Structures are given as C-alpha cells and as structure tokens.
Amino acid sequence: MSFVDLIFLICGAIAIFSGWRVFCTDSMVRASFFLLISFIAVGVIMLLLGAVYLGVALFFMMAVEMMVMALFMVMFMMNPAGLNPMKMVHQDKFAALAGVVAFFALSAVAVFGDFPDQPRPSDLDPVVTLGKELLGDSMLVFESAGVTLLATMIGVVAMSSHRGRYGDANAGSRPPGLEPGGMPAFSGDQEGSSGGHHHHHH
Amino acid sequence: MSIITVQIVAAALIGIGLYGALSQQSFVMLMMGLELILNGVMLAAVGFWAYSGTGIPEGQLLTIVVMAVMAIEMALGFALVVAVYRGKQADMTEALEGFKH
Structure with missing residues (x-):
C-alpha cells in the first residue's frame, strides 16, 4: 500500500465518519463543524486525485460557509451548545432505508460498472x-x-x-383560500390594517 | 486508491446526505443533508475526471458548477428560513403544513 493509498483511506474514513456524526451529535454548532471536517477530508482526496485548484477552493469555500452556518445555528436553534440531548427527526426508518439503498445502488454502479481506464496524463x-x-x-x-x-x-x-421600497414586504398580501375563491384559513388583520407599523405575531 | 474506492466513498456521502435530507426536521440540518449529497457528487465528478476522462477540463468545470449550486442552495435556504421564521416563528419543516395548498 502506497503513501497515497494510506492518506486516501484515512481521509475517506474521516469524510464518511464525520458526515455520519453530523446527524448524531446533540449540538448543532458541532454538527456544522463535523460537516466542515467532512468537506476538508474530501478536499484532501481531491488534492490526491490531482485536482489542485478544486481541492483548495473547497477548503476556502467551506470554511466560510460553515462559519455562516454555525452563526445561523446560534441564531435559530433552541439548543446550539448541545447541553440537552436532541433528536429531531421524522420518518426516521424510511430515511435510513432510502440512504442505505442509495449507497448500495451507487456502490453497485461503481463496482460493476465498466468505466474506461483513461487516467489523466501525468504531465x-x-x-x-x-x-x-x-x-x-x-x-x-x-x-x-x-x-x-x-x-x-x-x-x-x-x-x-x-420591507420593500413602498412599504412592508407583506403589505396587502393575503393567504391563499382554503378552496378557490374562499376565505383563507387564517384571517388575521388584513382588512383592519390602515397604515402605520404593525408587529404581527401569528 | 482507484476509481472504485473513490466512487464508493462518494456513494457513502450521498447515502448519508439523503438520510439527513429526508429525516431532519430542522431546516438548517436538512440543508446540511443536501450539502453532504453535493459533497459526494463533487467527489464522484473529480474521481471520474481523474480516472476515466483523460483529464478533460469539462470534468473540473462540472465540479465548479456544483460548487455554485451549493452556494445558491445555501443562500436561498437561509433566506427561506428567515422568511418562514418571520411569518411563523418556526424553524421546523412541520410548521409548513399550511403551505401545501
């Protein structure tokens, strides 16, 4: 096994493991950092494959993107630090099945597919x-x-x-009716708003 | 390291990402699943470029396009989260039941 193979194995394992940990950790900030680790490992594999520009571009892009993501996590999430256990999933079994089926189907294509052996020229x-x-x-x-x-x-x-140039972003907007032409499900104060600044708490 | 092993790693990333995108309730975690799928797609594209494309530059171009898709997905996703949060004070997909119709 060559040095490149060893690095590839380590990086592939890191990419998959941290990708899996994204959806297992309690802390959403930590989840975004696991995703960053996964991207960096894939970037290293790209460097090994010879795509120098793409690998380095992936590093820079993902470092910034995951910082933004962590910031949004702190803004929106009730549990950004992972102090409480957290599992917010729906249709868990179906999703896991779909993921496993996708993995095996794509792996079967990789293993049994007949790809042309035309590596990039070394120069x-x-x-x-x-x-x-x-x-x-x-x-x-x-x-x-x-x-x-x-x-x-x-x-x-x-x-x-x-707000836009001519008023609130939702000024004059009306939720769609329950049936065509009917009343909306929620009829707030779309009739009674006569200018001024309203703070809507729905 | 061969085309098979690279594609298997990419397939694993796509599978995990599909699980996340389908199962997570929080919008931001859902977007992480989509990002992971695109991560696997980029790795697969670079793998094909390096092993069976004779190094044609279009293979790298595809990866650049996927990177652009990733940035667009991120920006639009966060804008939608902000818009939904402002309208419904919610950050969960279940809160969007009323948008189905």
Missing part, C-alpha cells in the same frame, strides 16, 4: 487547463453560473428583507 497541468476552459470554450457556462449567483443575491435580499 497535465490541471489549473492551466481549467483556466483555459473557463475563459475559453466553456465561458458561457461559467458566466451563466455568475449571473445565476447575482440573481440569487437579489432574490435572497428581496425574500429576507423586512
């Missing part, structure tokens, strides 16, 4: 070829991803902002 520079592809033939794909990210930013700000 290939992955960063140079990726850069030439991104700003060459596949520029449209790359730029589409950029424009999609911009649209996401605008949509996210619109969706999460308190």
Whole structure:
C-alpha cells in the first residue's frame, strides 16, 4: 500500500465518519463543524486525485460557509451548545432505508460498472487547463453560473428583507383560500390594517 | 486508491446526505443533508475526471458548477428560513403544513 493509498483511506474514513456524526451529535454548532471536517477530508482526496485548484477552493469555500452556518445555528436553534440531548427527526426508518439503498445502488454502479481506464496524463497541468476552459470554450457556462449567483443575491435580499421600497414586504398580501375563491384559513388583520407599523405575531 | 474506492466513498456521502435530507426536521440540518449529497457528487465528478476522462477540463468545470449550486442552495435556504421564521416563528419543516395548498 502506497503513501497515497494510506492518506486516501484515512481521509475517506474521516469524510464518511464525520458526515455520519453530523446527524448524531446533540449540538448543532458541532454538527456544522463535523460537516466542515467532512468537506476538508474530501478536499484532501481531491488534492490526491490531482485536482489542485478544486481541492483548495473547497477548503476556502467551506470554511466560510460553515462559519455562516454555525452563526445561523446560534441564531435559530433552541439548543446550539448541545447541553440537552436532541433528536429531531421524522420518518426516521424510511430515511435510513432510502440512504442505505442509495449507497448500495451507487456502490453497485461503481463496482460493476465498466468505466474506461483513461487516467489523466501525468504531465497535465490541471489549473492551466481549467483556466483555459473557463475563459475559453466553456465561458458561457461559467458566466451563466455568475449571473445565476447575482440573481440569487437579489432574490435572497428581496425574500429576507423586512420591507420593500413602498412599504412592508407583506403589505396587502393575503393567504391563499382554503378552496378557490374562499376565505383563507387564517384571517388575521388584513382588512383592519390602515397604515402605520404593525408587529404581527401569528 | 482507484476509481472504485473513490466512487464508493462518494456513494457513502450521498447515502448519508439523503438520510439527513429526508429525516431532519430542522431546516438548517436538512440543508446540511443536501450539502453532504453535493459533497459526494463533487467527489464522484473529480474521481471520474481523474480516472476515466483523460483529464478533460469539462470534468473540473462540472465540479465548479456544483460548487455554485451549493452556494445558491445555501443562500436561498437561509433566506427561506428567515422568511418562514418571520411569518411563523418556526424553524421546523412541520410548521409548513399550511403551505401545501
């Protein structure tokens, strides 16, 4: 067994184990750090496979992303520090079955599939070829991803902002009726609101 | 390290992520499951690129696209959590029963 094989085995085990621990730990902040460990292990495997740029990009991206996630955990969760036992699941058995079936089906494809044995050439520079592809033939794909990210930013700000340019974000909105044209299930004060700042507690 | 072992690790990550996405009640934990699935997809794409794609750059491009999908999923997911929390004071998927119709 070579050195690379050993590192791969360790990183693969870390990636799978910490991925599994994400859904077993009591603390949600700890869960996001387990997810970060899983991503870093996958990044190391990418480096071993020769995808230098992607592995390093994964490190940076996930470090920031998991910090944001931990922050949201502290904001929203009742039990961010894991002081109490926590298990918030539904359809647990079905989900576990689906996960196991997905694993075995995909593994069967990996084991019994007939993939062409065409490894990347040893003199290939992955960063140079990726850069030439991104700003060459596949520029449209790359730029589409950029424009999609911009649209996401605008949509996210619109969706999460308190109020728009002309008033509250939910001003004049009415929940859908229980039956077509009927009354909504919850009829709050959509009739009685005559301007001013209301704080809705539903 | 071969294409088979790399794909098996990726399959395990996808399986665990599927379990999380289907079973978790909290929105943020659900998103962690989706992230884990995308993690496995990226690993599988890089594995195919390295072992059976003769190093064509489109394989790496696919991984970049998956990274963009990941960022979009994260941002939109958190915006939805904020919007739902503001409307319903809830952070659990069960609170969305009324949005079914």
